Amino acid sequence: MKxxxxxxxxxxxxxxFFRSPALMMSSMIFPLVQLVVLGxxxxxxxxxxxxxxxxxxxxxxxxxxxxxxxxxxxxAETFRVVQYGSLPQAxxxxxxxxxxxxxxxxxDFSRRYYKHDRPRIAFTEDNTDQFxxxxxxxxIQQMVAELNTPDVQPRLDTQVQLNVVExxxxxxxxxxxxxxxxxxxIFIVAMIGGGxxxxxxxxxxxxxxxxxxxxxxxxxxxxxxxxxxxxxxMAGMVLTIIGGLIAGIPRLWDPVRLVYLAVVVLIASxxxxxxxxxxxxxxxxxxxxxxIFGVLNTLLFFPSGAVYPVEAxxxxxxxxxxxxxFTYTVHALHNLTLKSTGIEGIYKDVIVLFCFASVMxxxxxxxxxxxx
Amino acid sequence: MEVAxxxxxxxxxVAVNDVSFDVVQKxxxxxxxxxxxxxxxxxxxxxxxxxxxSGTARIAGHDxxxxxxxxxxxxxxxxxxxxxxxxxxxxxxxxxxAKLYGVPKNKHEQLITELxxxxxxxxxxxxxxxxxxxxxxRRLEIARGLVHAPNILFLDEPTTGLxxxxxxxxxxxxxxxxxxxxxxxLLTTHxxxxxxxxxxxxxxxxxxxLAALDTPTRLKDSVPGTDAVEAxxxxxxxxxxxxxxxxxxxxxxxxxxxxxxxxxxxxxxxVAALMDxxxxxxxxxxxxxxxxxxxxxxFLHYTGSELRDAASGGKSYxxxxxxx
Numbered sequence: 055m056k057x058x059x060x061x062x063x064x065x066x067x068x069x070x071f072f073r074s075p076a077l078m079m080s081s082m083i084f085p086l087v088q089l090v091v092l093g094x095x096x097x098x099x100x101x102x103x104x105x106x107x108x109x110x111x112x113x114x115x116x117x118x119x120x121x122x123x124x125x126x127x128x129x130a131e132t133f134r135v136v137q138y139g140s141l142p143q144a145x146x147x148x149x150x151x152x153x154x155x156x157x158x159x160x161x162d163f164s165r166r167y168y169k170h171d172r173p174r175i176a177f178t179e180d181n182t183d184q185f186x187x188x189x190x191x192x193x194i195q196q197m198v199a200e201l202n203t204p205d206v207q208p209r210l211d212t213q214v215q216l217n218v219v220e221x222x223x224x225x226x227x228x229x230x231x232x233x234x235x236x237x238x239x240i241f242i243v244a245m246i247g248g249g250x251x252x253x254x255x256x257x258x259x260x261x262x263x264x265x266x267x268x269x270x271x272x273x274x275x276x277x278x279x280x281x282x283x284x285x286x287x288m289a290g291m292v293l294t295i296i297g298g299l300i301a302g303i304p305r306l307w308d309p310v311r312l313v314y315l316a317v318v319v320l321i322a323s324x325x326x327x328x329x330x331x332x333x334x335x336x337x338x339x340x341x342x343x344x345x346i347f348g349v350l351n352t353l354l355f356f357p358s359g360a361v362y363p364v365e366a367x368x369x370x371x372x373x374x375x376x377x378x379x380f381t382y383t384v385h386a387l388h389n390l391t392l393k394s395t396g397i398e399g400i401y402k403d404v405i406v407l408f409c410f411a412s413v414m415x416x417x418x419x420x421x422x423x424x425x426x
Numbered sequence: 427m428e429v430a431x432x433x434x435x436x437x438x439x440v441a442v443n444d445v446s447f448d449v450v451q452k453x454x455x456x457x458x459x460x461x462x463x464x465x466x467x468x469x470x471x472x473x474x475x476x477x478x479x480s481g482t483a484r485i486a487g488h489d490x491x492x493x494x495x496x497x498x499x500x501x502x503x504x505x506x507x508x509x510x511x512x513x514x515x516x517x518x519x520x521x522x523x524a525k526l527y528g529v530p531k532n533k534h535e536q537l538i539t540e541l542x543x544x545x546x547x548x549x550x551x552x553x554x555x556x557x558x559x560x561x562x563x564r565r566l567e568i569a570r571g572l573v574h575a576p577n578i579l580f581l582d583e584p585t586t587g588l589x590x591x592x593x594x595x596x597x598x599x600x601x602x603x604x605x606x607x608x609x610x611x612l613l614t615t616h617x618x619x620x621x622x623x624x625x626x627x628x629x630x631x632x633x634x635x636l637a638a639l640d641t642p643t644r645l646k647d648s649v650p651g652t653d654a655v656e657a658x659x660x661x662x663x664x665x666x667x668x669x670x671x672x673x674x675x676x677x678x679x680x681x682x683x684x685x686x687x688x689x690x691x692x693x694x695x696x697v698a699a700l701m702d703x704x705x706x707x708x709x710x711x712x713x714x715x716x717x718x719x720x721x722x723x724x725f726l727h728y729t730g731s732e733l734r735d736a737a738s739g740g741k742s743y744x745x746x747x748x749x750x
Contacts, residue, residue, distance in 0.1 A: 056528065058525060058528060059525070059526050059528070061525070062522050062525035062526045063522075063526075065522065065525070066511065066514065066518075066522045069514060069518055070511070070513045070514065073513055073514075073554075074513065258507075259505065259507030259508070259509055260509050260510075260511060261509075262475065262505045262507065262509050263505070263509030263510065263511070263523075263567075263570075264526060265475055266473055266474075266475065266498065266501075266503035266505070267498060267523065267526040267527060268495045268498040268499050268526075268527065268528075269526055270495075425474075425475055425476050425477055426470060426475045426476055
C-alpha cells in the first residue's frame with residue numbers, strides 16, 4: 055500500500071469538505087437542535103400540572119391536607135391546585151383533559167381519622183401520560199407519608215431508613231443527551247461523507263477518474279474512509295464543545311479529557327464511516343442512501359442508550375445495542391463527559407470500536423469493485 | 427498496443443467480439459462506430475476498467491490481465507463522461523492526480539503550470555471546475571491525463587457534447603500532442619469528420635466486431651467508385667435501378683429511404699448520363715447531388731448501414747401513450 059495515494063484521496067475529500075461550509079454546518083445543525091430541544095423538553099421536572107381537590111369533609115383535618123397541597127403548589131410547583139365543589143364535575147373535567155388528577159377527601163375522612171379507622175383519600179389520575187401521572191403519584195405518596203408521620207416521635211426510632219448517596223451531582227437530561235448528539239453528528243458525517251458522496255461520485259462518473267489511476271482497492275477504501283473519519287472527528291469535536299458549553303459540562307477544557315474525547319470521536323468516526331461504506335459499497339443508485347438514512351438513524355441511535363437506558367430495553371433491542379457502534383460511542387462519551395473518567399472508563403469501548411472498524415474495512419476492501 | 431481476440435460478454439450479449447489489432451508508437455488510432463457498437467467496452471478492457479471475458483491485450487508491454495498496475499502507470503485515460511471534480515479547482519484536480527500517480531513533489535508546480543498552459547487554461551487554474559464550459563473541462567481532463575507523462579493516451583469520445591468551437595480546439599490539441607511528443611493516441615468517436623481529420627488509421631467497429639481497419643485514404647479507396655451520387659426520382663419504372671447500373675462510370679447502386687445512391691468513378695459524367703436517361707424515360711429528377719467518397723460511404727460499404735442509421739437502429743419503444 056502506498057500511503058501517498060491514500061493521503062491524496064483524503065486531501066481531495068478534505069478540500070471539498072472545507073470548500074462547502076453548508077455541508078459542514080448541516081452535519082452539526084441537526085444534532086445541536088436535537089440536543090437543545092430534546093435535552094430541555096425531556097429533561098425537566100413536571101411543573102404546574104392542574105390537580106383538582108374535592109374536599110367533601112370540610113373538617114380541620116381535611117383542611118390540613120388542603121394546606122399541604124397548596125404548599126406544594128407554591129413550593130415545588132409540581133401541580134397547581136384547583137378547588138372543586140362537585141366530584142362528578144371534577145371527574146368530567148379530568149376526562150375532558152382540563153385537569154390531570156382529582157384528589158377526593160371523602161365525607162367520613164375526619165370521623166375515621168379520629169376513630170383511628172384507616173382514613174382514606176382517593177386520587178383519580180389521567181394515566182394516558184405515564185410520565186406526568188407517575189410524577190404526581192410520587193409527589194402525593196410523599197405527602198401522605200408526611201401526613202402519617204406521628205407528631206411526637208418515639209424515643210427510640212425502630213423504622214429502617216434508607217440514605218441515598220449520589221456519586222455525581224444532579225445530571226440534567228441535556229448533559230445526558232450530549233453523548234448521543236455527538237454520536238449523531240458523526241453518523242450524519244458518515245452518511246454524507248461515507249455514503250452519499252461516494253455514490254454521488256459513482257453516479258456522476260467521477261470515480262472513473264481515479265479508477266484509471268494505479269490506486270489499489272485497499273488504498274481507495276482506506277483513503278475514502280480516512281477522509282470520512284477526519285470529517286467525523288471535526289464534526290464530533292465541534293459538537294462536543296458547543297454542546298458541552300450549552301449543556302454546561304464542567305471542566306470542558308481539561309486538556310487530558312479533550313485528548314480522550316478526540317480519541318473516542320476519531321475511533322467512533324472510523325467505525326461508523328466504515329460501516330456506512332460497507333452498506334454502500336455495492337450501491338449505485340444515489341437515492342438509496344437518502345432512503346435508508348431514517349431507518350439506519352432509528353436502528354442505530356435509539357438502541358444505543360443515547361436517549362434512554364439500555365437496561366430498560368426488551369431482549370431483542372438489547373441485542374441490537376450490543377452490535378451497534380453507537381452504544382460504545384455513547385458509553386465512552388458518557389463516561390468522559392458525565393463521570394470524568396480516564397482511560398479506564400473508555401478503553402474497552404475504544405477496543406470494541408476499533409475491532410468493529412477493522413472488520414468493516416476488511417469487508418469493504420473485499421467487496422469493493424475495482425472494475426466498472 | 428497489441429490487442430488479441432478480445433471478447434466481452436454481458437450475459438448473452440456479446441459487446442465486443444473477438445477483436446484484434448495493433449497500434450504502433452506515435453500513431454493516432456481511431457475506433458469509429460455508432461453508440462452501442464462496443465467502442466467504450468473495448469477501451470475499458472484495454473484500460474483495465476473492465477475485465478475481458480476472453481482474449482488479451484498488451485499495452486506498452488504490459489498485459490492487461492496480469493499486470494494491470496503496469497498498464498495504468500503507462501497510460502492516460504480521458505473517459506467519455508467528465509471525471510474532473512467540479513468542486514475542486516483546475517489546479518487541485520491536476521495536483522490530486524499527480525499525487526495519485528506518485529509524481530515527485532518538486533515537479534508538481536512546473537508540470538501543472540506547463541500542462542495548463544498547453545491546454546490554454548492557465549488563466550483559470552484557480553477557478554472551480556464547476557464554472558468551466560464543456561470544452562474547458564475536456565481540455566483540463568486531457569491535461570490531467572498527461573500529468574504522469576504516459577506513453578499512451580486513451581480518449582473515449584473526446585468531443586461528444588461539445589460545441590463546434592470546442593470540438594475544433596480539442597482537435598487542435600490532439601494534433602499538437604502528436605506533433606510535439608512521442609505519445610500514442612487511441613480515440614473512439616462516432617463522428618466521421620473527427621476520425622477523418624485526426625486519425626492515422628481507423629478501425630470501423632460494428633456490433634462488437636471490427637468491420638474494417640486501414641488509413642482513412644485507403645478505406646475510402648476500398649469503396650467502389652471515388653464519388654457518390656445521390657438522387658431522388660418521381661415516376662421511376664420498376665427496372666430503374668438496373669438501368670442506372672449501366673450509366674457511364676457507375677460502380678454500384680443502392681436504395682435507402684427513397685434516395686438512390688450511385689457509387690461512381692466520375693461523378694459529373696455519371697450525373698450527365700443520369701439526366702439524359704431520365705429525360706429519355708420520362709422520369710422526373712427531383713434532386714441530385716455529387717460528392718467525393720466519405721467515411722460514411724465507407725461505413726455503409728462495410729456494415730450495410732449508415733453511421734446515423736446504426737446509431738438510431740436500436741430497439742424502439744412505443745411511447746405514443748405518453749402524449750395521447
